[in-house]
Amino acid sequence: MVYNEVETASRDELHELQTERLQETVERVYENVPWYRDHLDEAGVTPEDIDDIDDLSSLPFTRKEDIRDNYPDKLFAVPHEDLRRIHASSGTTGKPKIVAYTEDDLGVWHEVMARSLYAAGVREGDMVQNGYGYGLFTGGLGFHDGVEELGACVIPTGGGNTTRQIDMLQDMGSDVLSCTPSYCLYLDERAEDMGIDLSALDLERVIIGAEPFTDPMREEIEEALGVTAIDVYGLSEIIGPGVSIECEHAQDGLHLWEDHFYPEVVDPETGEVLPEGEEGELVVTSLTKQAFPMIRYRTGDMTRLNYDTCDCGRTMVRMDNVTGRADDLLIVRGVNVYPSQIEEVMVDIAEVAPHYRIDLYREGNLDTLELTVEHAHDYDGTHEALEDDIEARLKEVLDVKPDEVEVVGPGVIDRTEVGKVKRVYDHRDE
Ligand code: DLL
Secondary structure, three states: OOOOHHHHOOHHHHHHHHHHHHHHHHHHHHHHOHHHHHHHHHOOOOHHHOOOHHHHHHOOOEOHHHHHHOOOOOOOOOOHHHEEEEEEEOOOOOOOEEEEEEHHHHHHHHHHHHHHHHHOOOOOOOEEEEOOOOOOOHHHHHHHHHHHHHOOEEEOOOOOOHHHHHHHHHHOOOOEEEEOHHHHHHHHHHHHHOOOOHHHOOOOEEEEEOOOOOHHHHHHHHHHHOOEEEEEEEEOOOOEEEEEEEOOOOOOOEEEOOOOEEEEEEOOOOOOEOOOOOOEEEEEEEOOOOOOOOOOEEEEEEEOEEOOOOOOOOOOOEEOOOOOEHHHOEEEOOEEEOHHHHHHHHHHOOOEEEEEEEEEEEEOOEEEEEEEEEEOOOOOOOHHHHHHHHHHHHHHHOOOOOOEEEEEOOOOOOOOOOOOOOOEEEOOOO
16 A cells, blocks of 8 residues: 555666656756756766666765855756745754755655655544644645645644643644654653653654654654654755655665655765665755756765565665764764764663763863763662763773763753754864
8 A cells, every 4th residue: 555656666667767857857957057067067977978877876976065055046947936935954054055846846745745654654534743843944844745735634833832732742632743753752751741641642653853863762752652653754955854754564664755866875985886785875866856956965864775675565765764974973082983872872771861962072182072861760879870880881882981971860951842953062173
């Protein structure tokens, strides 16, 4: 059971469709975007050189800096009169990346979001409470439109307003909640303070994404809220949410909607395309976008691809849960540390709550790493004993010892009510 038959198309049919659409996309950018024309000319390729989707690897990459350098609209491939929507993704520094949609682009977005929700098990008649932020962020409106397109009912609570959010979950008997994983945990905490057990409500599933999370964090959410947690992935530069999602049936990788978005996985250092199954940086080419086409966009997100047909019957490629980005890697005293390694340990210790932050400092020429973590509500031992335990556990997985582990009481670490959680604070260049 799928929303759109294309989800079970044969690989040959897909190949043909992708080839045709890539040719159109390359022609579109070559004709309409001077930057792309120069970029392709420099690489010595023209639209006529594309005979097959496999020729994609001869095209140059597009990077985040290229979007920034062309701020705000120099990569748009249509005149302003043809635009119907603008969104933006805020980076940590500088100007946001502005992205644009024509009417057809919005139609594609609505459809891939409806497909995604269907794959996640959402059906007509369901109440979907949408806790992603509305506004320039793509999460709110992306989910909103998809729910309506599918024919379910959307409750547009948006981010924040947590008390009302909990009231709505309870009073409307929402079946589905869409929000970031960190916000799920925050909701649970606040509900507990209000004397409400979220796992006793009607809520059946949460659709979490927009920020990385580890498997243990997902289990924590599933247990606390008494739900199935489905991973949804996307990025503004490509369309927003709805690039890929897990199917409820197998929950074994995220189906990426290849009729609209073509994925490659490359070595983040060399840019070389890696064989199926190897982990590397996800690169995506949009195959149907009109207003803001992207050729070989370096997402920065680390994953791997699996082309086997899924148990759910969908033939579309599956990508692994993104637990980190190529630039997440923290080099501490010359040693590689991924925040996800620390998260896995934190979530695995029962006495610890899943709220932590990592601070990096530089003292002289030496990097220091400090970890602050909250203890669980019901922990009644000493902070010192727990700190020793955490240090010992971290030693098993990290090649560098944290300089300080500090256990604090519940609620001490700032929560993120709207937007994406920030767990790593690098003060080394301050
Ligand atoms: O976060 C779109 C979105 C909204 C996805 C709601 C899912 C749900 P941006 O703000 O442009 O767009 O941020 C995109 O967020 O490159 C990843 O690094 C990260 N990201 C998105 N989804 C996931 C996920 C939206 N499921 C950036 N797991 C991406 C891990 C994710 N990281």
